Amino acid sequence: xxxxxxVNGEPxxxxxxxxxxxxxxxxxxxxxxxxxxxxxxxxCGACTVIVDGRTVKSCTMLAVQADGSDVTTIEGLxxxxxxxxxxxxxxxxxxxxxxxxxxGMIMSAVGLLTENxxxxxxxxxxGIEGNIxxxxxxxxxxxxxxxxxxxxxxEAPAPAEWEEVTA
Amino acid sequence: xSTTSVLGGVVKRREDPALIQGTGLYVDDIKLPGMLYVAFxxxxxxHARITSIDASAALAxxxxxxxxxxxxxxxxxxxxxxxxxxxxxxxxxxxxxNHVGEAVAMVVATDRYLARDAADAVEVDYEPLPVVVDxxxxxxxxxxxxEDLESNILMTWEAGPFGDPDAMAETQRKxxxxxxxxxxxxxxxxxxxxxxxxxxxxxxxxxxDWNPGYGRFTVYSSTQIPHALAxxxxxxxxxxxxxxxxxxxxxxxxFGLKLNIYNDExxxxxxxxxxxRPVKYTESRRESxxxxxxxxxxxxxxxxxxxxxxxxxxxxxxGLCDMGAYSQNFTVAIPFLGVFVASGQYKFPTHVKLDCVAxxxxxxxxxxxxxxxxxxxxxxxxxxxxxRKIGMDPAEVRRKNYIPADAFPAxxxxxxxAMDTGDYDKALDALVxxxxxxxxxxxxxxxxxxxKLVGVGLSTYVEVCGFGPSGLVDLGFSWSEYGAPAAxxxxxxxxxxxxxxxxxxxxxxxSGQGHQTTWSQIVSDQLGIPMxxxxxxxxxxxxxxxxxxxxxxxxxxxxxxxTFEAAQKVRAKAAKIAAHLLEASxxxxxxxxxxxxxxxxxxxxxxxxxxxxxxxxxxxxxxxxEGGLEAHSIFSPANATWPFGAHAAMVEVDADTGDVRxxxxxxxxxxGNVINPMIVDGQIHGGLAQGIxxxxxxxxxxDADGNLLTGSLLDYVLPTAADLPSFELHRTVTPSDIxxxxxxxxxxxxxxxxxxxxxxxxxxxxxxxxxxxxxMPLRPKRVWQAIQDxxxxx
Numbered sequence: 008x009x010x011x012x013x014v015n016g017e018p019x020x021x022x023x024x025x026x027x028x029x030x031x032x033x034x035x036x037x038x039x040x041x042x043x044x045x046x047x048x049x050x051c052g053a054c055t056v057i058v059d060g061r062t063v064k065s066c067t068m069l070a071v072q073a074d075g076s077d078v079t080t081i082e083g084l085x086x087x088x089x090x091x092x093x094x095x096x097x098x099x100x101x102x103x104x105x106x107x108x109x110x111g112m113i114m115s116a117v118g119l120l121t122e123n124x125x126x127x128x129x130x131x132x133x134g135i136e137g138n139i140x141x142x143x144x145x146x147x148x149x150x151x152x153x154x155x156x157x158x159x160x161x162e163a164p165a166p167a168e169w170e171e172v173t174a
Numbered sequence: 175x176s177t178t179s180v181l182g183g184v185v186k187r188r189e190d191p192a193l194i195q196g197t198g199l200y201v202d203d204i205k206l207p208g209m210l211y212v213a214f215x216x217x218x219x220x221h222a223r224i225t226s227i228d229a230s231a232a233l234a235x236x237x238x239x240x241x242x243x244x245x246x247x248x249x250x251x252x253x254x255x256x257x258x259x260x261x262x263x264x265x266x267x268x269x270x271x272n273h274v275g276e277a278v279a280m281v282v283a284t285d286r287y288l289a290r291d292a293a294d295a296v297e298v299d300y301e302p303l304p305v306v307v308d309x310x311x312x313x314x315x316x317x318x319x320x321e322d323l324e325s326n327i328l329m330t331w332e333a334g335p336f337g338d339p340d341a342m343a344e345t346q347r348k349x350x351x352x353x354x355x356x357x358x359x360x361x362x363x364x365x366x367x368x369x370x371x372x373x374x375x376x377x378x379x380x381x382x383d384w385n386p387g388y389g390r391f392t393v394y395s396s397t398q399i400p401h402a403l404a405x406x407x408x409x410x411x412x413x414x415x416x417x418x419x420x421x422x423x424x425x426x427x428x429f430g431l432k433l434n435i436y437n438d439e440x441x442x443x444x445x446x447x448x449x450x451r452p453v454k455y456t457e458s459r460r461e462s463x464x465x466x467x468x469x470x471x472x473x474x475x476x477x478x479x480x481x482x483x484x485x486x487x488x489x490x491x492x493g494l495c496d497m498g499a500y501s502q503n504f505t506v507a508i509p510f511l512g513v514f515v516a517s518g519q520y521k522f523p524t525h526v527k528l529d530c531v532a533x534x535x536x537x538x539x540x541x542x543x544x545x546x547x548x549x550x551x552x553x554x555x556x557x558x559x560x561x562r563k564i565g566m567d568p569a570e571v572r573r574k575n576y577i578p579a580d581a582f583p584a585x586x587x588x589x590x591x592a593m594d595t596g597d598y599d600k601a602l603d604a605l606v607x608x609x610x611x612x613x614x615x616x617x618x619x620x621x622x623x624x625x626k627l628v629g630v631g632l633s634t635y636v637e638v639c640g641f642g643p644s645g646l647v648d649l650g651f652s653w654s655e656y657g658a659p660a661a662x663x664x665x666x667x668x669x670x671x672x673x674x675x676x677x678x679x680x681x682x683x684x685s686g687q688g689h690q691t692t693w694s695q696i697v698s699d700q701l702g703i704p705m706x707x708x709x710x711x712x713x714x715x716x717x718x719x720x721x722x723x724x725x726x727x728x729x730x731x732x733x734x735x736x737t738f739e740a741a742q743k744v745r746a747k748a749a750k751i752a753a754h755l756l757e758a759s760x761x762x763x764x765x766x767x768x769x770x771x772x773x774x775x776x777x778x779x780x781x782x783x784x785x786x787x788x789x790x791x792x793x794x795x796x797x798x799x800e801g802g803l804e805a806h807s808i809f810s811p812a813n814a815t816w817p818f819g820a821h822a823a824m825v826e827v828d829a830d831t832g833d834v835r836x837x838x839x840x841x842x843x844x845x846g847n848v849i850n851p852m853i854v855d856g857q858i859h860g861g862l863a864q865g866i867x868x869x870x871x872x873x874x875x876x877d878a879d880g881n882l883l884t885g886s887l888l889d890y891v892l893p894t895a896a897d898l899p900s901f902e903l904h905r906t907v908t909p910s911d912i913x914x915x916x917x918x919x920x921x922x923x924x925x926x927x928x929x930x931x932x933x934x935x936x937x938x939x940x941x942x943x944x945x946x947x948x949x950m951p952l953r954p955k956r957v958w959q960a961i962q963d964x965x966x967x968x
Contacts (some may be wrong), residue, residue, distance in 0.1 A: 010395070024287070026287065034203070041196015043375075045198070045375040045376065046461065047458040047460065047595070048460075048888060050888060081194075082196045082641070085410060085717030097194050098190045098191070099186065101856050103194065103328050104856060104860060105426045105427045106192075107200065107424075108426075110196045113194065132894075132896045133896045135894075139375060139887070139894065140862045141427050141860070141863075143860055144860050144863030145859075145894075147859065149895065149900065167184075170184065171185065171186065
């Protein structure tokens with residue numbers, strides 16, 4: 008089937024098998040391998056992308072269902088060489104270890120902060136419960152999202168739990 | 175001399191920019207021209223004879239390049255386990271399948287969807303055979319897992335102390351005597367330490383590319399042990415180590431799951447060589463629980479005897495450990511790691527006896543903690559039960575029985591192992607004197623007064639990690655059989671380039687531990703060269719000298735120490751060059767601010783750029799000095815390391831539903847010196863989540879026919895952010911004396927200290943109802959049932 012969509016602001020078109028998952032289309036056809044596959048059952052959230060403004064688990068959406076849509080992946084988040092505040096937060100607050108769940112986690116956090124710019128810790132924890140991280144115990148992911156939320160509201164983030172040294 | 179403060183301080187991770195922008199490269203991201211995809215035909219039976227395999231329909235599909243069975247690969251032989259006791263897994267099922275999900279045939283096709291379709295089109299006929307899944311039943315040998323093995327009990331580990339039968343008999347006699355006394359208390363708990371599916375979020379993936387012209391393989395694998403994989407492939411295909419290049423790019427979580435040479439890693443290499451094209455296999459989540467090793471799986475009885483005033487006179491841990499159907503890398507050695515720490519941080523006589531039992535299930539092997547969480551779970555559960563029985567504060571009972579701080583550095587545990595350093599009172603004091611712990615106890619009392627079921631649980635722990643010593647293999651482990659040297663040493667190479675950037679090459683295989691950052695700190699501290707000018711390479715069999723990979727919380731203690739020593743050598747040579755250039759004495763050279771200067775004459779300086787350039791211009795070097803500025807070190811520790819700590823948890827139980835809510839979690843961990851506190855804390859956070867996950871949520875469940883009932887993430891419950899609180903971390907620092915960095919290792923401590931802390935807290939919450947034990951995982955139904963049973967018993 009012929010499909011067209013905008014991915015990270017760029018128009019793309021392709022002829023795909025109807026059963027092609029959106030995540031495989033992004034990864035294998037477009038080479039956007041930042042979106043990861045962790046479970047193929049919508050559970051782990053590693054494949055989360057934003058479709059028409061809403062977060063979607065791209066392992067459970069067919070590419071043909073995204074026909075005509077605007078899709079944003081992790082590769083499209085930084086703008087003009089500037090990290091998105093959520094990306095910055097994950098770096099500043101050690102919100103990742105192996106990095107595999109990270110793109111999906113970041114996209115979910117972007118979605119969360121779009122809907123709720125000033126979430127409590129509990130709201131953050133419930134907001135990302137569709138994304139599994141096996142490395143961080145979520146502690147620093149919560150700190151990272153708090154950091155990003157403050158930045159996006161134009162406020163100073165709470166200090167880190169540590170003091171950084173300069174090399 | 176330290177010239178900067180980066181060692182021991184927080185610096186942000188150098189790994190992160192790629193990972194947060196989606197440009198980090200994992201194996202499944204790699205796509206080579208002409209690449210083929212693999213799917214496996216897997217057994218639906220736990221035990222069955224294969225009567226026929228018909229691949230004709232699959233082979234007739236356009237784009238299917240091959241279907242292989244054991245007949246195609248039998249000549250390559252099995253991948254040998256490091257501890258080859260039990261049945262070694264054949265490359266593909268050989269006549270009989272022994273667990274659900276065992277690979278029977280391999281399909282290679284031009285597209286990943288097509289490979290899956292073709293695998294479904296392979297017709298396999300099976301003749302079912304008797305199945306044994308239950309551990310106690312398997313131990314009776316009523317149903318044999320493998321007809322040609324004498325018993326399902328593959329081996330028995332026994333210690334008290336290890337390797338000294340006479341002393342062990344004496345220990346058993348002492349324990350029996352103590353039990354017979356009428357002034358002692360005996361407490362016993364039979365408990366399940368359930369099987370777990372480790373679930374790295376990146377499923378395993380491997381891509382092999384045989385180049386017939388060069389006569390060599392390039393292999394990308396999601397592995398913790400790239401060098402050993404290169405050795406295994408070389409040995410399997412009858413080629414040299416030089417003919418295999420293994421790269422472990424970004425690895426999306428390891429936790430021991432990727433500490434194996436897996437059959438699929440050999441099989442894709444075989445297919446690539448046979449078909450002349452790159453071949454990739456990416457495990458699906460659905461097949462992962464039966465194609466990647468599982469962990470834990472013990473049923474044991476912990477028995478403790480002591481006086482009524484808290485002096486413990488003896489401890490026994492007797493149990494069965496589930497090995498699954500086949501022995502892989504470390505399988506039967508995992509319970510031995512439990513033996514290592516069976517007596518924990520205590521001084522009382524301990525006898526431990528663990529039977530390694532085969533069943534018709536997936537193999538178990540090293541999952542985060544590997545034997546140590548199990549041992550610590552039983553020990554710290556039964557000590558808690560003893561404290562309740564004699565009505566003593568759980569902290570005080572522990573304190574009374576610790577190996578004292580002044581027993582170090584010559585301390586030997588009751589199970590017979592030398593321990594490096596320890597100060598168990600210090601960690602326990604830090605916990606019980608913390609504001610958080612005091613608040614926990616006060617809040618518990620307040621909430622109980624409101625009628626709530628609230629409990630506080632405590633556990634202290636010791637673990638053993640940082641393996642080393644090099645000669646650990648003398649216990650009978652050997653890598654020589656599969657193409658790798660038998661030594662638990664570490665490797666590090668430090669090279670200053672002519673522009674004074676530094677390349678550091680290490681033999682580790684990290685999966686998120688931040689080695690690029692931590693190793694940059696080690697080298698920057700030694701050389702005074704800024705971190706951003708240091709590049710760290712790991713996970714590459716060709717770049718680094720032979721390394722044994724990342725596992726057992728060993729990388730910093732062993733490979734980190736090797737790198738530290740290599741950096742010292744480089745620094746010493748650089749000082750000689752600087753002394754020559756400054757016409758000063760070598761002893762007077764100091765490093766600071768991007769170069770070297772003469773002590774007492776701060777204006778006599780030479781930059782690192784100058785030193786590095788001259789190092790590659792032999793005509794400008796001192797007479798007789800060899801050119802270049804690099805050093806390699808192999809570090810061979812004299813012992814493993816023994817981190818320790820104390821954890822406390824506060825929980826609330828809903829009496830009507832059995833739902834357990836974790837309200838608060840406090841830790842004191844002592845892993846010796848800390849190189850980067852942010853990274854160390856992150857390791858603790860992750861370890862806690864996995865230990866708490868075991869206590870509260872996770873369980874691999876097989877039915878009596880050997881079907882895995884928890885084979886997807888819909889059924890295997892992992893902790894989410896909403897299930898966990900923020901953690902409150904504290905630290906004490908007791909440096910190790912067996913490595914120059916004084917570090918111990920922190921990758922597994924959080925897991926080893928936490929599961930029993932949660933169960934102790936839940937038992938504390940339910941004590942008023944008469945509940946004395948609830949098996950993990952503490953799912954609502956099980957907790958609710960325990961409450962009902964206790965009520966019924968009243």
